[in-house]
Amino acid sequence: MQTKKRLVFVFTVFWLAAAAMPAQNAPVPAGKALTAAEILAAARADEWRPLDxxxxxxxxxxxxxxxxxxxxxxxxxxxxxxxxxxxxxxxxxxxxxxxxxxxxxxxxxxxxxxxxxxxxxxxxxxxxxxxxxxxxxxxxxxxxxxxxxxxxxxxxxxxxxxxxxxxxxxxxxxxxxxxxxxxxxxxxxxxxxxxxxxxxxxxxxxxxxxxxxxxxxxxxxxxxxxxxxxxxxxxxxxxxxxxxxxxxxxxxxxxxxxxERTELEVLRTDSETFGRLIEARRNRRGDWFLFSAGRIDLGNMTVPVRDKNRAPET
Amino acid sequence: MQTKKRLVFVFTVFWLAAAAMPAQNAPVPAGKALTAAEILAAARADEWRPLDxxxxxxxxxxxxxxxxxxxxxxxxxxxxxxxxxxxxxxxxxxxxxxxxxxxxxxxxxxxxxxxxxxxxxxxxxxxxxxxxxxxxxxxxxxxxxxxxxxxxxxxxxxxxxxxxxxxxxxxxxxxxxxxxxxxxxxxxxxxxxxxxxxxxxxxxxxxxxxxxxxxxxxxxxxxxxxxxxxxxxxxxxxxxxxxxxxxxxxxxxxxxxxxERTELEVLRTDSETFGRLIEARRNRRGDWFLFSAGRIDLGNMTVPVRDKNRAPET
Missing domain, CATH: 2.40.100.10 (Cyclophilin-like)
Incomplete structure (x- = not known):
């Protein structure tokens, strides 16, 4: 029991965990509701845009x-x-x-x-x-x-x-x-x-x-x-x-x-993936959330950004 | 013109300015809409409660x-x-x-x-x-x-x-x-x-x-x-x-x-003054605000706190 104590006391927020995961085209498990991390990892390359x-x-x-x-x-x-x-x-x-x-x-x-x-x-x-x-x-x-x-x-x-x-x-x-x-x-x-x-x-x-x-x-x-x-x-x-x-x-x-530039890409907010992220943020998945708000306000909806040379942040 | 340049580029937020003002029972100017700072300064002593x-x-x-x-x-x-x-x-x-x-x-x-x-x-x-x-x-x-x-x-x-x-x-x-x-x-x-x-x-x-x-x-x-x-x-x-x-x-x-205690007082949220502060926050006064939202959300309504030994913060 003690060996998992740290884990027990971490409250995990899946969207934020996603931000720390390397972004890549991960295979999407079929037939179940996806977490924000899974949705983001499955974004098509053309749903990201480089900064001008x-x-x-x-x-x-x-x-x-x-x-x-x-x-x-x-x-x-x-x-x-x-x-x-x-x-x-x-x-x-x-x-x-x-x-x-x-x-x-x-x-x-x-x-x-x-x-x-x-x-x-x-x-x-x-x-x-x-x-x-x-x-x-x-x-x-x-x-x-x-x-x-x-x-x-x-x-x-x-x-x-x-x-x-x-x-x-x-x-x-x-x-x-x-x-x-x-x-x-x-x-x-x-x-x-x-x-x-x-x-x-x-x-x-x-x-x-x-x-x-x-x-x-x-x-x-x-x-x-x-x-x-x-x-x-x-x-x-x-x-x-x-x-x-x-x-x-x-x-x-x-x-x-x-x-010397910082090569960032921003998830297009008119993309299908961003629309799916909105739904994932409204209805949080994963083992930690016991109650799902079913709602999202503007201040809590962040736009994912990724950097090939760093862990992405949202 | 140069002498006031700093002032010109400060965007003043009257509520926050209020927080940095010594709280005291200031006389209330009659017959005009008050700023949050003026409302707070005019609070009755019994509208503040000490922390237990x-x-x-x-x-x-x-x-x-x-x-x-x-x-x-x-x-x-x-x-x-x-x-x-x-x-x-x-x-x-x-x-x-x-x-x-x-x-x-x-x-x-x-x-x-x-x-x-x-x-x-x-x-x-x-x-x-x-x-x-x-x-x-x-x-x-x-x-x-x-x-x-x-x-x-x-x-x-x-x-x-x-x-x-x-x-x-x-x-x-x-x-x-x-x-x-x-x-x-x-x-x-x-x-x-x-x-x-x-x-x-x-x-x-x-x-x-x-x-x-x-x-x-x-x-x-x-x-x-x-x-x-x-x-x-x-x-x-x-x-x-x-x-x-x-x-x-x-x-x-x-x-x-x-x-060795920190003697703080919190404005009672069931007080008349707090109700007036809600209205002042919904309808910002002062020379800086050109557009008044007429609305306030929960996250932007703070509860004033004062400390006899420090400038109060909200």
């Missing part, structure tokens, strides 16, 4: 690389401006200035209040009009979740991103959730633009939806942001310069030599 | 103290057993063995598979029957949230804890969310009991509701758990003993000399 290097950012920290996929379908001007800022090396040598528990990590220029030392912008735009939401467009692929949402009339996934829609209002927008990346702003709707970026590291702050421009999501390396020491100041700002975490650089993946 | 030392645990780590309030109304046997384990010093010298990103921190006996080295239990119970849910009881105070929930027919707060109810099924249960504390178990429903405990550090994993016994919540010190390095093994287990985070001790607050 022109649409991918590498945030380089001392601890390693954070990979961000941009969302130009929802924030075309912000995605283009953040790339322009990266290409003129605006972010290089700036810092993570804020880590607020259960909320956000935020980086930018710690000297932006100092007229002498503030980092100057050459070709990119310092601010942009809001891209909080976009017109409803039926032609944009959308995989709905079937169980409703507290905040929006419809939620689901589009191009790998969590999306909410309101047909009556004629709008659709990226939804806040773990790993989503946005452009901090002041009180004016057009006071953001990408010079300060934030990443959600806690409970999906859905009240920020339609209030601020989301422009992408972290697809690898979240743990480097989420485990940072929390800032001691109001709203999680670091109070002393030496507490700030240096941002070595942000690069557009296309500008990085191919041999 | 017999119902409070101190988890002592090298980084400081994590304070946990137990929930005997929902998990009477588990709450009593965890106190019994603490009182026989079962946890002292054990370790945090698992930190899984966006999911849980978990501690217990790293040697529990070793029949020679495994920590022995004297008076407490090694395992207990499940307390995943309890009979619906109209007499238990319950403050509902008005905007629905993806997982349950009714959600709200009871005695400071997030709670879901299903009148038709005749059940009510603690709901998983940030900071909730539970008893890890194996596949059998009665294989938990409190020797291994977990704390949610990410998106509310509501699919665990009714599958595992929740027994309390962290009311202070979450940032010491949420910022720990993530484990590199499957499901976030640390792979090497030297990576594990020592648990110095767990004590029942009543057993700690009064001068």
């Amino acid at each position: 290097p022109e649409n991918t950012l590498y945030l380089e920290l001392a601890g390693g690389r954070v990979v961000i996929e941009l969302a130009p379908v929802f924030a075309p001007q912000h995605a283009a401006n953040v790339k322009a800022l990266a290409r003129e090396k605006y972010y290089d040598g700036l810092a993570i200035i804020r880590v607020q528990d259960n909320y956000v990590v935020q980086w930018g220029d710690p000297e932006d209040e100092n007229p002498v030392k503030a980092r100057s912008i050459r070709k990119a735009r310092p601010t942009l009009p809001a891209e909080f939401e976009r017109p409803f467009d039926e032609s944009i692929p959308f995989t709905p979740l079937p169980d409703g949402d507290v905040y929006a009339s419809e939620v689901g996934f589009s191009g790998g991103f969590p999306v909410a829609r309101d047909r009556k209002a004629g709008k659709m927008w990226l939804a806040h959730g773990y790993g989503m990346v946005g452009a901090a702003r002041g009180n004016a709707s057009d006071s953001g633009g990408g010079t300060q970026l934030y990443v959600v590291i806690g409970q999906a702050p859905r009240h920020l939806d339609r209030n601020i421009t989301l422009l992408g999501r972290v697809v690898q390396g979240m743990e480097m942001l989420s485990s940072l020491p929390r800032g001691g100041g109001a709203m999680g700002f670091y109070e002393k310069p030496e507490q700030m975490i240096p941002v070595r650089s942000i690069r557009v993946a296309a500008d990085v030599p191919p041999a | 030392p017999e119902n409070t645990l101190y988890l002592e780590l090298a980084g400081g103290r994590v304070v946990i309030e137990l929930a005997p109304v929902f998990a009477p046997q588990h709450a009593a057993n965890v106190k019994a384990l603490a009182r026989e010093k079962y946890y002292d010298g054990l370790a945090i063995i698992r930190v899984q990103d966006n999911y849980v921190v978990q501690w217990g006996d790293p040697e529990d598979e070793n029949p020679v080295k495994a920590r022995s239990i004297r008076k407490a119970r090694p395992t207990l029957p499940a307390e995943f849910e309890r009979p619906f009881d109209e007499s238990i105070p319950f403050t509902p949230l008005p905007d629905g929930d993806v997982y349950a027919s009714e959600v709200g707060f009871s005695g400071g804890f997030p709670v879901a109810r299903d009148r038709k099924a005749g059940k009510m249960w603690l709901a998983h969310g940030y900071g909730m504390v539970g008893a890890a178990r194996g596949n059998a429903s009665d294989s938990g009991g409190g020797t291994q405990l977990y704390v949610v550090i990410g998106q509310a994993p509501r699919h665990l509701d009714r599958n595992i016994t929740l027994l309390g919540r962290v009311v202070q010190g979450m940032e010491m758990l949420s910022s720990l390095p993530r484990g590199g093994g499957a499901m976030g287990f640390y792979e090497k003993p030297e990576q594990m985070i020592p648990v110095r001790s767990i004590r029942v607050a009543a057993d700690v000399p009064p001068a």
Whole structure:
């Protein structure tokens, strides 16, 4: 009995176990309900898509690389401006200035209040009009979740991103959730633009939806942001310069030599496999689950990502 | 313009700003909609309740103290057993063995598979029957949230804890969310009991509701758990003993000399002020919010806690 004690006290979550398994085309056992791990392992090669290097950012920290996929379908001007800022090396040598528990990590220029030392912008735009939401467009692929949402009339996934829609209002927008990346702003709707970026590291702050421009999501390396020491100041700002975490650089993946890129693939959210994963998440299988919710909310439905050189994460 | 640049790029969230403000009975401006900060500052003294030392645990780590309030109304046997384990010093010298990103921190006996080295239990119970849910009881105070929930027919707060109810099924249960504390178990429903405990550090994993016994919540010190390095093994287990985070001790607050206790007060969730905070969270005020959701989900409604000796956190 003792020899299995550790196992007994591990509560196993099959979806998450799947994330740690090498992704491969495994044979599918016929005639039984599959676990998420089995479904994912059986995905066809063409259900995975590689990240587009022109649409991918590498945030380089001392601890390693954070990979961000941009969302130009929802924030075309912000995605283009953040790339322009990266290409003129605006972010290089700036810092993570804020880590607020259960909320956000935020980086930018710690000297932006100092007229002498503030980092100057050459070709990119310092601010942009809001891209909080976009017109409803039926032609944009959308995989709905079937169980409703507290905040929006419809939620689901589009191009790998969590999306909410309101047909009556004629709008659709990226939804806040773990790993989503946005452009901090002041009180004016057009006071953001990408010079300060934030990443959600806690409970999906859905009240920020339609209030601020989301422009992408972290697809690898979240743990480097989420485990940072929390800032001691109001709203999680670091109070002393030496507490700030240096941002070595942000690069557009296309500008990085191919041999130095992180080759990730994202499961297509318009694929049959993703649809089957939604059902597996609604109805958990395996020996551990004694009660199946039969439901899934937007924040708990993650999009699988795999890396040929690392164990995949979801 | 430059002198206010920092301010411009801070996106202010008034509720969270409130958390960093000293709580006091501030005069309430008449005739206008109040922010959450103003509502909280105006709470009557009797709307706050002190933690009951017999119902409070101190988890002592090298980084400081994590304070946990137990929930005997929902998990009477588990709450009593965890106190019994603490009182026989079962946890002292054990370790945090698992930190899984966006999911849980978990501690217990790293040697529990070793029949020679495994920590022995004297008076407490090694395992207990499940307390995943309890009979619906109209007499238990319950403050509902008005905007629905993806997982349950009714959600709200009871005695400071997030709670879901299903009148038709005749059940009510603690709901998983940030900071909730539970008893890890194996596949059998009665294989938990409190020797291994977990704390949610990410998106509310509501699919665990009714599958595992929740027994309390962290009311202070979450940032010491949420910022720990993530484990590199499957499901976030640390792979090497030297990576594990020592648990110095767990004590029942009543057993700690009064001068060494952390004197916290929790806003009563059956108070008028808490009801007003729900409305303020549904309808965000202040200059920053341009769009008000008019809705709030369970995971985003936090229960204010204050400490006479520290800035309060929510």
